[in-house]
Amino acid sequence: MTEPLLSIERVSHEFGARRALLPGRRTHLAVDDVSLTIGAGESVALVGESGSGKTTLGRVVAKLITPTAGRVLVDGRDVGALSGRELLAYRRTVQMIFQNTQHAFNPRRRIRDILADPYEIHGLPAPDGRDAALGELLERVGLHASMLDRYPHQFSGGQRQRVGIARALSLGPRLIVADEPVSALDVSVQAQVLNLFARLRRELGLSLLFISHDLRAVYFLCERIAVLYQGRLVEVAPRERLLEHPLHPYSRRLIAAVPGLGERDSAEVSQAEAPGPAPAPGVAAESPAAAAGCHYASRCPLYARLGAPERCRAERPALRPAAGGSAVACHFATEGEEPGANVSSVVSEEVG
C-alpha cells in the first residue's frame, strides 16, 4: 500500500489538560488514542454520537487545536510543529468546512472580501484578475458570480455552505475536513450539497474526512467508515461491510437506530440488540479515561449476554483486523463465533 495522504497516529486530546496542574480541575478526554489513515483520493467518514469526539478529531486534523498526545502526518511529515510558510503550505493541503453556516462567515464582510482572503494571504495567482477568479470559484460550487457583493445573511443555508466549500476549494486542497457540513441544512438541500461533494471529489480527486452522524449521507459519500464512541475508535470498515456486517456491538446499535438502513425493526432485532433507551447523561459520563477495560462494557449487550466476562473490565480492547477489511476494538465480536451471529445474518439477507 502506498503512503497515505493523512495518517493520524495515536492522537489523544484532553480538554483542560494544561490547567490540570492544579488539583481538583476537571479534564475531559475528548479523543482517546485514535489512529486512522486516509489515502489520496479516499473518502473516510467519522461517525458517532454527539460528544464522541469526532469534531475534536476533525479540528486536530485541520490544525485548529494541537492534540495533547500523538501526531498527525501528511505525506509522512509530522505537521505538529509547522509554522510560518510551512503552516501556510499545510493550509493549502488541508482545508475545513464548518457545520454552522450562520457563524462560519463574518456577518460584516461581503462574500467578495471573504473569498479574497485566501488570495491575499497565500498570494494565489489570478491570471484573469481576482474578480474573474472569485466568480469562477462561485460557479464551480453552483452559485453565480453576481452574488459576490452579497453579505452572508443574504444567502440561504445551503448557499452559504456552498460558499464555505468555495472558500475551502480556493486553496486547491488535497484533503477537506467536513464537519457535519449538511446536518444543519434542510433535507432537500442536504442532497444537493452532498451531490456537490461527490462531484467535486470526482472532478478534483479530493480526499475527504467527512464527520457526520447521518449514516445515510456517509453511505452515499464515503468509502470507509470509522466509528467513534466516547473518544475511542471502536470500528473501522469499508462502507458496505460496516452497514451490512457491523462487528462492534456499538456499531450494530448505531446502525439499528437508523430507520430505513436495515429494515429490521423491533420484531427482527433481539431485545438486547435493539437501540435501548438512551442512558441518562450521568451514566454515560462514566469517565472513559478511568475505565481500564472496554469503555462500552457498561452499555454493551454482548457483554451482558456473555455473562460479564472479566476481560472486558480489565483489558482495553485494541483495534484488531477482522474479516472483510474491517478493524474492530472488541475482545469478543467475531462474526462466526459470537452468539449474536444470527442477527447479522438476518441483516445481510435483508440489506443485501
Next chain:
Amino acid sequence: MSAVAAVAATVDGPRTKRRWKPIVGGGLLGILALFMLVGPLISGYDPNATDLTARFSGPSAEHWLGTDDLGRDLFTRMAVGGRMTILIALGAVALASAIAVPLGLLTGYLGGWVDLAVMRVVDLFFAIPTLLVAIGIVGIFGPSFTTTMLALGLAFWPFYARLVRSAVVGVRDLAYTDAARVIGAGRWRIIRKEIVPALLPLLIVQTTVLLGFAVLDEAGLGFLGLGVQPPDASWGSLLAQSRGFVLSHPWIGVIAGVPILLVVLGINIMADVLRDRLDPQGAST
C-alpha cells in the same frame, strides 16, 4: 422572508418610539457646544477679569448668569470652563481607549498568562474607586489641566479594558475566526479583519458612555479642588467655588451644576441612540 420581516419589525418598533431621543440628545449637546464655542464672544467679557463693583450681581441684563465673588462674568466663565471640562473628558477617554483597546484585544485574543497578568492588575484597580485612583495620581503630580486628564484616563482604562477583553473572547470563539485560521490568516489579520469590526459598535458606544463619566469625574475632582486651578475655570472648579456661597448665593451653584447635568444627560441619550443604531439586538451593553 417572514422571519426577516419579523426581525425588521422588532428593530423598527422601538426605534420609532424613541425618535425623540436623537433630537433631544443631539439638541442638548448642540446647544451646549454652541454656548461653549461662541458664548465668550457674545458676552464680550474676559472670563478672568475681575470687577469688584459688581460682585454677586445675580442674573441681569449685563451679566446674564450673574457674577461671582470677584465680579467675574459667570456666563463667560461657564462657557470657557465648559471647553476645559470637555477637553479634559475627551483627552481622558482618548487616553483610556489608547490603553484599554489594544490591551483588551491582546489579552482577549491571546489568553494565557498575558491575560492572567493584565486582568489581575485590572482587578487591583477595580478594588479602588475610580475617583480615588484619580485623586492619587493628582496627588503625585500636582493639580493641573494635564494631570486631571491623565488621572482620569488612567483611572478609566481598567474598566474599559475588561469590557473589550470579554467582547473579544466572545468573538474569538465564533466559527468565523476558526474559518479564518483554517484559511491561513495570522493573528494580526484575524484581529484586524474579523475581531475589530465586530467590536466597533461596542467601542463607539462605550467611548460615549465613558465621556459622560469623565465629565462627571472632572467635576468631582474640581469640586475637591484637585482639578483645574484658579484663575482658570472648569465646571468642576466653578462648582467647588460656588460651595463657599451656597447659603448666601445659591444660584451660583445651580448655574455651575446644571450644565454638567445637561451634558451628561445629552451624552447618555446619544449613547443610547448609538447603541440602538449599531446593535439592533441590544446584545451588548
